[in-house]
Amino acid sequence: MKCDCDYILPTKGGWEHHYDNCISKWHSKAQYPKNEDGSIRLTNKNLMKMHQDFIYHLGLDTATYDLKAMFGDVKFVCMGGTKYRMKEFAKHMAKVLNIKDFEAKNLSKHSHRYAMYKVGPIISVNHGIGISSMTILLQEILKVLYYAKAKNPIIFRIGTSGGLKIPPGSIVISSWGLNGTLEKTYDLPVLGEIRKLPSVFDKRLIQELMSMVTEGDGFNTYSGGTMAADDFYRGQARLDGPFCDYTEEDKLAFLRKLSALGVRNIEMEATAFAAMTREAGVRAADVCVTLLDRLNGDQVTPDKELLLKFQERPMILVGRYIAKYYENNLHLIK
Ligand SMILES: O=P(O)(O)O[C@@H]1C[C@H](O)[C@@H](CO)O1
Numbered sequence: 001m002k003c004d005c006d007y008i009l010p011t012k013g014g015w016e017h018h019y020d021n022c023i024s025k026w027h028s029k030a031q032y033p034k035n036e037d038g039s040i041r042l043t044n045k046n047l048m049k050m051h052q053d054f055i056y057h058l059g060l061d062t063a064t065y066d067l068k069a070m071f072g073d074v075k076f077v078c079m080g081g082t083k084y085r086m087k088e089f090a091k092h093m094a095k096v097l098n099i100k101d102f103e104a105k106n107l108s109k110h111s112h113r114y115a116m117y118k119v120g121p122i123i124s125v126n127h128g129i130g131i132s133s134m135t136i137l138l139q140e141i142l143k144v145l146y147y148a149k150a151k152n153p154i155i156f157r158i159g160t161s162g163g164l165k166i167p168p169g170s171i172v173i174s175s176w177g178l179n180g181t182l183e184k185t186y187d188l189p190v191l192g193e194i195r196k197l198p199s200v201f202d203k204r205l206i207q208e209l210m211s212m213v214t215e216g217d218g219f220n221t222y223s224g225g226t227m228a229a230d231d232f233y234r235g236q237a238r239l240d241g242p243f244c245d246y247t248e249e250d251k252l253a254f255l256r257k258l259s260a261l262g263v264r265n266i267e268m269e270a271t272a273f274a275a276m277t278r279e280a281g282v283r284a285a286d287v288c289v290t291l292l293d294r295l296n297g298d299q300v301t302p303d304k305e306l307l308l309k310f311q312e313r314p315m316i317l318v319g320r321y322i323a324k325y326y327e328n329n330l331h332l333i334k
């Protein structure tokens, strides 16, 4: 398989292992500040001076918990908005990887915030709605992976979204995130000034995921841009919120403009997810199902059963990717 920089990747047992020894530009040390052994290198020197770190929203800390023993084997972190979805994903992966003794135990229950499960080498955890909830979770997960010295972890978001000109129930694998002012950045105010962090996803991971799509899936999978809105209603040009001071024509013109820019779906996390995983040197992909075509309306009308079916689709695709990784290596799973 070819990479961005035109290197033929030195794979040993097939493409599923190549990122462990990848020499491509995308994974170069400059951009992906990993240690030699593949563990995360966080650049915040203050962390090294701390005797104990309270990872508050996960209800964990580095003194009471042996994070290396708990999470040192983690290869994949999957996150999504709801607790229910992430518990179901953990159960799904227990089946896929044939892990018989899996017990869905919420490892962050003391925090009363998020629900985090571990199944074999996978963390499945919910992040709530929107960028601020997601980035708190993501940053605390990054610290857990850092303290645990997890090697070459990959992070997936399996989410829901509104589609643009594609049938409801399609999957979109995000190439980049677009913010509310139509820039491919995650804009974070720090010490009174806006930092603009690039929000582009790992191209090769997208290709690898696209190669998991089969004709028998029964739905379409696209890759394309994802707008991450800071609001579900006006922020996504809806007409059905409590406030609206624009017309239906304005809304449609905006959505068509997004579509012309290459945006396939709208959700509420992509920009920050791309930017922060990139800054941490961790490969990541945002895989969302669309619940509706926003050119045809605003209300999410599929019944509960169909909504749950739709939400299984990203789980199936990402599950297939993880299963492929372990195809010949199930013995690596504790
Ligand atoms: O992962 P989920 O289904 O939470 O993703 C989208 C974006 C927001 O978090 C939420 C809005 O309904 O759904």
Ligand SMILES: O=c1cc[nH]c(=O)[nH]1
Pocket: 160, 161, 162, 163, 232, 236, 266, 267, 268, 291, 300
């Ligand atoms: O339209 C939608 C549907 C799900 N999630 C969103 O953020 N927007």
